[in-house]
Amino acid sequence: MPRRHRLVRSLLATTSLSPPILERLGGIDGVRRLSTLFYDRVFADRDEPWFLGIFASSTKDEAIDNQFRYLVQAFGGPGLYGEKKGKYVRLVGRHANYKIGAAAAGRWMKHMEGAMDDHEGLKGAENDVARGYLRDYFRYTAYYIVVASEYMRDDQLSGGTQLDSGRIW
Numbered sequence: 001m002p003r004r005h006r007l008v009r010s011l012l013a014t015t016s017l018s019p020p021i022l023e024r025l026g027g028i029d030g031v032r033r034l035s036t037l038f039y040d041r042v043f044a045d046r047d048e049p050w051f052l053g054i055f056a057s058s059t060k061d062e063a064i065d066n067q068f069r070y071l072v073q074a075f076g077g078p079g080l081y082g083e084k085k086g087k088y089v090r091l092v093g094r095h096a097n098y099k100i101g102a103a104a105a106g107r108w109m110k111h112m113e114g115a116m117d118d119h120e121g122l123k124g125a126e127n128d129v130a131r132g133y134l135r136d137y138f139r140y141t142a143y144y145i146v147v148a149s150e151y152m153r154d155d156q157l158s159g160g161t162q163l164d165s166g167r168i169w
């Protein structure tokens, strides 16, 4: 199956569960909690300074806000990310200004798995499948960012975290 289709399938799995992931997490506030748990771990990561260094130009609050809006939207909730950043998500392009290789994807996943373990909405055996889907989605997306970044052209670089009203490709 082509890579892009597999990504869509693993994303769909997060929305087609019953109850859906968004509901299990506790809606919008629950997704904000997941992103907060995640970035608390990232910004406390003193063991791997090279990893924390990737986030040197970000503040924790802004990073939480961006990620949680994206995840709410990705999991089938309201378009909070679009409201802030415009119509085009371009996840790979938005990461293109950072140096992100396979080691960074692995570290990112470690913190996201920790955040998932801590999240109240994902505890218990009844959430095993949901956790598995989420893990697949995050892992797939993280390594997709790494691989796809290799193939980006210079004119596909993002405007960082700015609103992207004019880009149409």
Ligand code: HEM
Binding pocket: 054, 055, 057, 058, 059, 062, 063, 064, 066, 067, 070, 071, 085, 091, 094, 095, 098, 100, 104, 105, 106, 108, 138, 141, 142, 143, 145, 146, 160, 161, 162
């Ligand atoms: C592969 C490892 C990854 C690294 C090292 C990484 C690093 C970063 C950094 C440094 C930022 C800027 C923080 C900010 O918003 O100020 C960022 C933003 C963001 N990341 Fe990642 N990220 C990774 C994977 C992912 C994955 C897997 C997702 C989604 C599932 C994701 C979603 C986002 C979103 C939505 C933003 C905000 C982009 C924007 O609005 O400009 N990232 N990431």
